[in-house]
Amino acid sequence: MTGLPKLAVCGSGNAGLSIAADSAFKGFAVRLFELDSLNGLIRPIQDAGGIEVTPTSETTSGRTGFVALEKATTDPEEAVAGADVIMITVPAMYHAAFFDAVAPYLCDGQIVLFNTAYWACLRLLPRMRSLPAKIILAESNIMPYAAQRDGGNRVHITRYKRNFRVAALPGRESDHVFAILRQVYSQFEKVETVLDIDVASGGNPAMTAPMTIPMAGLYFDRFRGGKLGAMATSMGSRLLNAYDADRERLARLLGSERFESQISYYCGTYGYKGDDMAQIMRKSDTIDWYATSDYVKQLIDEDLVYSYVPMVRMADSLGIDLAATRAIVEVLGIMLETDYWGMGPTLEDLGLAGLNLTQVKNLLMTCDPNATS
Amino acid sequence: MTVEKYPNVTVCGGGSGGLAMAADLAFLGCRVNLYEVPELRANLDPIRELGGIQLTGRTFSGKTGLAKLNAITDDPVEALAGSELIFINVPAMAVGPFLNHLVPHLSPGQVVVVTTSYWAALRFRQLLKDAGVFDRFVFAEMNIMPYLAGKTAPAEVEISNYKRELHLAAWPACGNEVALDLVRRVYPHTQPCRNVIELNLWPGNPGVHVQVALPRAAFFLERARVFHFYSEVSMCASRLTDAHDAERMSVAAAYGCESITWPEDCRRIYQYEGKNLYELHGSVTDPHAEKWNQIEEIERLLVEDICYSFIPMEQLAQVAGVPVPVTRAMVDITGVYTGYNYRAEAITLEELGLAGLNKDQIAAFATHGRI
Numbered sequence: 086m087t088g089l090p091k092l093a094v095c096g097s098g099n100a101g102l103s104i105a106a107d108s109a110f111k112g113f114a115v116r117l118f119e120l121d122s123l124n125g126l127i128r129p130i131q132d133a134g135g136i137e138v139t140p141t142s143e144t145t146s147g148r149t150g151f152v153a154l155e156k157a158t159t160d161p162e163e164a165v166a167g168a169d170v171i172m173i174t175v176p177a178m179y180h181a182a183f184f185d186a187v188a189p190y191l192c193d194g195q196i197v198l199f200n201t202a203y204w205a206c207l208r209l210l211p212r213m214r215s216l217p218a219k220i221i222l223a224e225s226n227i228m229p230y231a232a233q234r235d236g237g238n239r240v241h242i243t244r245y246k247r248n249f250r251v252a253a254l255p256g257r258e259s260d261h262v263f264a265i266l267r268q269v270y271s272q273f274e275k276v277e278t279v280l281d282i283d284v285a286s287g288g289n290p291a292m293t294a295p296m297t298i299p300m301a302g303l304y305f306d307r308f309r310g311g312k313l314g315a316m317a318t319s320m321g322s323r324l325l326n327a328y329d330a331d332r333e334r335l336a337r338l339l340g341s342e343r344f345e346s347q348i349s350y351y352c353g354t355y356g357y358k359g360d361d362m363a364q365i366m367r368k369s370d371t372i373d374w375y376a377t378s379d380y381v382k383q384l385i386d387e388d389l390v391y392s393y394v395p396m397v398r399m400a401d402s403l404g405i406d407l408a409a410t411r412a413i414v415e416v417l418g419i420m421l422e423t424d425y426w427g428m429g430p431t432l433e434d435l436g437l438a439g440l441n442l443t444q445v446k447n448l449l450m451t452c453d454p455n456a457t458s
Numbered sequence: 459m460t461v462e463k464y465p466n467v468t469v470c471g472g473g474s475g476g477l478a479m480a481a482d483l484a485f486l487g488c489r490v491n492l493y494e495v496p497e498l499r500a501n502l503d504p505i506r507e508l509g510g511i512q513l514t515g516r517t518f519s520g521k522t523g524l525a526k527l528n529a530i531t532d533d534p535v536e537a538l539a540g541s542e543l544i545f546i547n548v549p550a551m552a553v554g555p556f557l558n559h560l561v562p563h564l565s566p567g568q569v570v571v572v573t574t575s576y577w578a579a580l581r582f583r584q585l586l587k588d589a590g591v592f593d594r595f596v597f598a599e600m601n602i603m604p605y606l607a608g609k610t611a612p613a614e615v616e617i618s619n620y621k622r623e624l625h626l627a628a629w630p631a632c633g634n635e636v637a638l639d640l641v642r643r644v645y646p647h648t649q650p651c652r653n654v655i656e657l658n659l660w661p662g663n664p665g666v667h668v669q670v671a672l673p674r675a676a677f678f679l680e681r682a683r684v685f686h687f688y689s690e691v692s693m694c695a696s697r698l699t700d701a702h703d704a705e706r707m708s709v710a711a712a713y714g715c716e717s718i719t720w721p722e723d724c725r726r727i728y729q730y731e732g733k734n735l736y737e738l739h740g741s742v743t744d745p746h747a748e749k750w751n752q753i754e755e756i757e758r759l760l761v762e763d764i765c766y767s768f769i770p771m772e773q774l775a776q777v778a779g780v781p782v783p784v785t786r787a788m789v790d791i792t793g794v795y796t797g798y799n800y801r802a803e804a805i806t807l808e809e810l811g812l813a814g815l816n817k818d819q820i821a822a823f824a825t826h827g828r829i
Contacts, residue, residue, distance in 0.1 A: 327794040408790045
């Protein structure tokens with residue numbers, strides 16, 4: 086690789102457009118990819134030949150306005166050809182669809198980064214293994230931006246995150262992946278394994294599930310929605326802390342030294358201050374952001390299905406009970422009439438069935454549970 | 459014992475439930491002694507000053523006004539003298555002190571009914587055995603206090619609704635018939651349960667306080683402090699109620715007991731209309747919704763429901779191999795909310811004399827008082 090890494094940004098939603106535009110401003114060759122079935126999302130960018138970033142946006146490049154992209158395409162082969170990093174910037178439920186679209190065209194040495202964690206690497210490990218190409222999977226704990234696109238080619242970036250983490254699967258490639266990705270975002274911090282991301286890091290899953298439960302009777306039937314910031318409560322903060330304590334126990338068991346509470350994550354990445362999440366959110370600049378109950382449920386669905394459920398299952402298999410996390414899944418499942426246990430990945434899906442702690446650690450570092458170190 | 463239309467009654471407890479019962483039964487025609495433990499004798503002073511209890515609302519007797527009592531006392535001997543039926547109307551955690559005062563002075567043939575269930579019989583089985591519960595008097599539990607009532611002044615109580623159906627089980631169950639005959643002379647709408655397991659897994663106590671509070675905890679426990687609890691019933695609470703009902707009824711079935719859902723019980727005992735908790739308490743005729751509650755009362759009810767019912771039910775479920783994940787989750791989440799260690803404070807199978815027994819032995823002990 087010479088010069089800046091070449092990027093393929095998969096997904097033309099809020100995050101995809103922000104990443105593509107800000108990276109293009111910084112001089113990266115960027116190709117934007119969207120599934121053909123969602124081509125309506127990418128057509129305005131194709132028509133305009135690039136993305137319009139609103140003048141009041143906060144970007145890492147310091148630039149706003151129009152930026153041209155090398156390509157905006159629904160052809161996966163064209164999108165990933167020659168790319169060093171393929172970023173999957175979509176919600177967890179679309180991870181597999183995007184991966185499957187580009188997989189046949191991947192080449193040796195390419196890095197596929199999932200920007201929103203949600204156990205993506207472990208979930209997609211079986212697919213990676215079946216590929217002829219030797220690629221590297223990677224995960225970050227959070228999207229680099231809080232942003233909102235419109236129906237055309239415009240995106241408004243509220244802010245960029247001050248720090249986020251990355252790790253590779255296999256973990257022995259984390260240094261290599263970090264060396265490349267830090268050229269794209271200097272905020273990247275390297276951690277050892279993807280479970281340092283999925284279990285030990287703040288970010289995704291968000292605080293929505295625990296913060297919503299003590300107000301569920303309002304969000305989900307009286308008001309049909311609410312302001313997650315303004316309606317943050319001490320009771321919700323306590324549930325969040327209990328969930329964090331569960332996370333910390335599992336992270337310690339896995340030998341992770343990178344545990345980060347949601348509070349320290351929010352304070353670090355947004356510059357907020359406060360002793361608990363209610364204080365933090367009530368002073369945050371998103372205090373007036375209103376979410377419909379359907380949207381709040383989408384956020385909860387993603388968090389529970391792709392993070393809480395695998396975490397509880399993994400902990401169970403390693404002999405510890407994450408009571409608060411399990412309870413959050415259980416009561417939200419009843420209150421929202423959703424079978425989260427049925428929707429979430431099983432230990433088999435994650436390749437963790439029957440593995441002991443040593444084998445799990447081996448899997449994380451080498452992709453082979455029975456590797457001898 | 460003289461056979462009269464109405465039995466002589468001792469009503470224990472100077473709270474709203476006790477006052478409502480004492481006044482309403484006095485209007486019904488019973489000779490009523492009101493008893494309060496010496497530690498709380500101050501509760502009785504305003505009643506003595508007024509010369510009785512001022513009763514308003516939807517009474518079972520159909521009467522309201524100043525109800526005159528035969529005795530107002532903190533002396534257990536005076537309270538029990540000449541009574542055939544003794545009702546104890548106090549929270550789960552207060553039953554022990556009352557029994558300690560009363561049991562040594564009970565006479566053969568007297569029937570004691572704890573109206574708040576919460577496993578009172580098995581919790582105090584040794585005290586009762588020593589006093590001769592098997593052959594000298596009858597001890598029974600009722601699933602719920604007969605009145606929905608609140609004090610409007612220290613000697614005034616308002617009954618917003620009375621229960622149209624009550625359930626009762628004696629321990630051991632051979633006392634059912636005697637207890638039922640006597641209780642039905644004041645509350646003819648009383649039905650028997652086969653044993654104290656069926657009774658404790660019947661709707662009533664535990665209430666739905668956990669289910670209602672969980673999705674509105676930020677309001678009840680953090681913001682409001684005084685509120686109309688039942689006006690806040692949400693569809694989320696309604697679904698939690700249905701899920702808990704399903705688990706409770708599975709545990710009951712595993713012990714050979716029958717049960718019904720909470721909404722079904724609500725329709726029967728309050729005559730509210732609706733297919734679920736949300737609709738039942740959303741009806742404009744629901745007096746529950748008009749009742750003011752304070753945070754301290756709800757916190758106490760959460761302790762009662764969880765420590766004296768949810769957790770022992772979990773333990774019985776475990777013995778019977780019945781999964782109760784929603785009940786368990788509600789206990790865990792409420793514990794995080796309040797910071798109260800319900801699991802450490804809960805009654806255990808050991809305290810109920812059921813530890814180490816299998817399902818059939820537990821059922822036998824609940825029915826016969828022995829395995």
